[in-house]
Amino acid sequence: MDRMSALFVVIVLAASCFASARAGWSQGSATFYGGPDAAGTMGGACGYGNLYAAGYGSNNAALSTSLFSGGASCGQCYQIACDASKTTSCKPGADPVTITATNLCPPNWALSSNNGGWCNPPRAHFDMSQPAWLNIGLYKAGIIPVLYQQVRCWRQGGIRFTIAGFNNFELVLISNVGGPGSIRSVSVKGDKTDWIQLNRNWGANWQCNAALVGQPLSFAVTSTNGQKLYINDLVPYWWKFSMTFTSNQQFTY
The missing domain is CATH 2.60.40.760 (Expansin, cellulose-binding-like domain)
Structure with missing residues (x-):
């Protein structure tokens, strides 16, 4: 096999591995709120109060209406990756970040879902804490397209x-x-x-x-x-x- 053929095989395999890694993921978008220490994300529509005391820490997010499901999604964990195929605002070389759903991002009916009403149904949107966001996106971006999937939650101690x-x-x-x-x-x-x-x-x-x-x-x-x-x-x-x-x-x- 010559060098060009070998290179082609490597590229195809890499693309195949990337597709497999993203199999089962869904498309959405993400913004951030709450400041650099995530203090502004405490409390919220799930009722956990101080998220540090509750064991959830700063990697959290408010879910759009369609994801929040009237509170049924409270406590769920999601792995979120910036979709570099759609934006140049991803943090270079960033791995996906895992967040806990702790709040509701309410709809804003005064704005279009594509122009500020990011949490309007039926959009799948994560309004992430700033520390969680900065794991995958650039601060200046404001909003980024993401890929996400629900994952298992690992908690210290019992319920x-x-x-x-x-x-x-x-x-x-x-x-x-x-x-x-x-x-x-x-x-x-x-x-x-x-x-x-x-x-x-x-x-x-x-x-x-x-x-x-x-x-x-x-x-x-x-x-x-x-x-x-x-x-x-x-x-x-x-x-x-x-x-x-x-x-x-x-x-x-």
Whole structure:
């Protein structure tokens, strides 16, 4: 094989490997917000509050309406790569960055979806923290085309349950979720009750109306991948509203 033929084979193989690496990825776009320390991304429509304390750190993003799915995507992890085939504003040699969905990027109906209304349906858009954005894009760009895919979330420690509410109303924030990062359904059980189904209130917060004060609590949690965990007797009978309890269980896929 002569040198030109060998070079052609290498180029074809490289192109084939690149195509395989991007197989299953989807096209979208990305902007950034929140400042260089990501302080402006704290809080948000998922309800995680301080993202450092919640274990999510600064690599986070607000999802457009179509991706946010009414809060069902809260906690999910996405790998995002700048699409260098469509822009010169990618950071040279950058690897994809992995972010956690922690907020909603609301639509702006006053602007066209192609001219400022980046989060309008049906666009797939990530409004990333500035630190996450700078892993893949140039600051001056403002907006870049991206390729993205949902990936497994890796979390330190077990799933956390923060109980808010008052009297017979319980609002349970579920955070630090591994595997798919997001929850499909939740039930709670006291030592004087049967299993009670919770409903999503907002973001990663789930609610029920039940007289649970003074009872030890167990949770049954099903991930969006379909894995179900029974977390028995996690919460002692003396629990108070605003307390957080960390389990020793985690989703594995």
